[in-house]
Amino acid sequence: MLSRIAESLFWIGRYVERADGTARILDVNLERLNQLPTAEQILVSRQLLGVMGAVPDSPDFGLGDLLNKLAFDRSSATSIAGALGAARENARRARETVSSSLWEGLNTTWYGLNQHRKDVVGTYRFCHWVLERTAMIKGFADTTMSHDESWQFLALGRSLERADMTARMLSTHGALSAGLSWVNMLRCAGAYEAFLRTRRGAAGEEQAAEFLLLDRLFPRSIVYALSDAEKALERLDPSHRRIGFINDARRIVGQARSFLEFHQPGDLLSELPEHMDRVQKSCAQASDAVTRSYFAQPIDLSWVGEVS
Incomplete structure (x- = not known):
């Protein structure tokens, strides 16, 4: 391609x-x-x-x-x-x-x-x-x-952006004056009904934060989106090494996902801004690594990129 x-x-x-x-x-x-x-x-x-x-x-x-x-x-x-x-x-x-x-x-x-x-x-x-x-x-x-190589690039972009946007959405809870309730956060992510069905009686702020960050089955959770990005990167570069990863993007995404998955859930709310900032930086770094690995072109031929 x-x-x-x-x-x-x-x-x-x-x-x-x-x-x-x-x-x-x-x-x-x-x-x-x-x-x-x-x-x-x-x-x-x-x-x-x-x-x-x-x-x-x-x-x-x-x-x-x-x-x-x-x-x-x-x-x-x-x-x-x-x-x-x-x-x-x-x-x-x-x-x-x-x-x-x-x-x-x-x-x-x-x-x-x-x-x-x-x-x-x-x-x-x-x-x-x-x-x-x-x-x-x-x-x-x-x-x-067809879910071939071309679709994997599209899915990779979608997954990285979804993780980034969910992190930004969660950042609004603490960053804005008169922070939003977690019910509104769940509704914003389309997660309210899924959360109630999953957690049933336990429906506090900590459980809502855990769900949007760590749930492995809900498509808009950050861990799910990062896992999807990892799978796309693995399919684009299936080569295996005994030590490390040849693909910088896969290493960055994997580190971000594992940091969240193996972190103490009880600390999530108190450390939420730090977590969300880390996720956003990881998504940006992974996007840059994908660009270097797959899209590198001479500057005078470059025609697409992120507008900021």
Whole structure:
């Protein structure tokens, strides 16, 4: 496979998952933000933007600016619209590899971005529309593409981004003023019903944190996403060595997963910011390692990458 095609598929997975994750984070914060006094609204909007890895444009950055920055700004891949646009552009470049259903799903979604109001209510509906569209796009990828090497790159990008976005979502619990309840966190991840069925009577904050971090069977938990990334990396480079790993990305992802899995669950809440920062750094380092291993190209031929 050409490295440029592999890179496009990897970033399709990442960008679609980023749009999904950003929509979830915005959705769970919108109602609370809209009810805050103006001064606190500005503070929390700036904090939320910082959790998402972006910087405010002005000192009086408020809710309207946040909605534009995270939902509608097509010039930045940090936003939902920007991420979906970047995914569509990468699919266009890999048009001979992606299925027609996947391409049409991305293309239709791109043209539907303009049909939404940009106020709080419109953004709330926009987030739910994005969740439906990204679920459909991921379904097309899973069911209409052969699960060969090309699909593994797409799945690898999706898994790394999912671990990163779940970590960012959990970071909002402690980083924002008047932190969100864990019930809302579980709903944000689509995990509330699964959590209740799994834990039954035990439904405290510590159990919710454990579930979103460590559950090996729930697809949006960080451990599950990191395990999926490990499997994709193993299938892309199945060579075995008696000592260590030849693939830096697999080593980085494996270390992050094992650190969480073998950590004392009782310490999770008190050390949550540190854990989430470590997960985000590991995902970024693994992405860089994948780029070095599979996508290395001369600078003057480089045409794709993460917009920040």
